Amino acid sequence: MDEILNIRGISKKYEDLVVLDHLDLRVRSGEVVVIVGPSGCGKSTFLRCINALEKVDDGEVILDGKVIDPQDKHLSKVREKIGMVFQSYELFPHKTVLQNLVLAPVRVKKMNRKEAEKEALRLLERVGLLSKKNNYPRQLSGGQKQRVAIVRALMMNPEILLLDEITAALDPEMVREVLEVVLDLAKEGRTMIIVTHELPFAKAVADRVVFIDGGRIIEEGEPKDFFEHPKTERLRKFLHSFTYE
């Protein structure tokens, strides 16, 4: 399979605190990479560096063979290709679900509004929220909001999707409805980088799991090996912190 994303030696510091320390990651088209690690290990910062919401101090991100330049005036053209879903949903509160979904396709992709709406309705139906199309975000539950946020990112038909702890703010009973949508996307062959604390989900969805700690990749592997035969002591400890025995 073709390589779609190549991250080379990115580093990031906040004053004296090293958040990312020369991280490398290659992602192939259609691959689902799940990133796990303790809180504050730099997972989220890592995702935000990919679409240049954070500027890296060193290293580069290469998408489709082109280096992403954070100074580029046409950075928004690059961001179009990278979908992102946030922990706190960040739907636009003054717009209805449907308006949230068609804003970027109409304004950025210059898509015909009728067509954009048709596509939005098709995707809403797929995630079971067709009946909510004219509701405002405040009228939805957290799980519903997050499903809309996923659809909003899909509307741009991105080459790669970044999911940043998308279930961390949800009540437990809503986690599943969101993760099922993600599993569905994985089956469809979407390229995704997922940061999550839901280890059973990581195991189910990932082609490859990456463990980050202290701003570095400590270990990575296929889910079965990763969870059942961790090679490093740090990963063993991390995995153990999720079990009660």
Add this chain to the structure above:
Amino acid sequence: MGFELLLKGNNLGRLFGGLAVALKISLLSVCISLILGTVLGSLMNDRHPLIKGVLRGYLEIVRLMPQLVLLFLAYFGTTRVLGINISAETASVFVFSFWGTAEMSDLVRGALSGIPAAQYESSMALGLNDVQTLVFVILPQIIRRMLPLSINLITRMIKTTSLIMMIGIVEVLKVGQQIIEANRKIDPNAAFGIYFTVFVLYFAVCWPISKLSKYLEKKWEA
């Protein structure tokens, strides 16, 4: 009770004329305040400590100083010291705008800082550029937060125009006073009827505005 005086001569018409003067001054001031307040308000979150400090100081001064003192200062004070001779109406518009701009800038600042950084980020992550993010995502939210509050400011301004008669402008309250004075001998009870009418006029103007603000608040924040 004094109401009969309203029908005498052109008294009622004169009261309406006075009201028009008050409305003209407040609406002109509101427009100026809206524009300048938006500019200053977006600067108030500036990182530069000097800009921030000056704007904070300005807001504090305007809040603490009675509008009447500002009116006297602008109208009587400047004439001799600065040698400029501005009309009472100009002085009023100046003072009301000076006051309104400060209040409005604080509203804009509050509305701006109430929008989470992630709203900008999620918009940009979708591929919207800076201008599109501002126009389609941020500004509509700011306007929704601010409009009910700025409408409130408008009613406060209209009410406060009752002070401008102190610098010689014949607005609705002054007209009322004149009618009462002129008829003191024939109708000693004039004060009640006329001032009550003035009250009703203020109410008739401010009440719908206040209702509109309530309506918008409900519509957008429910």
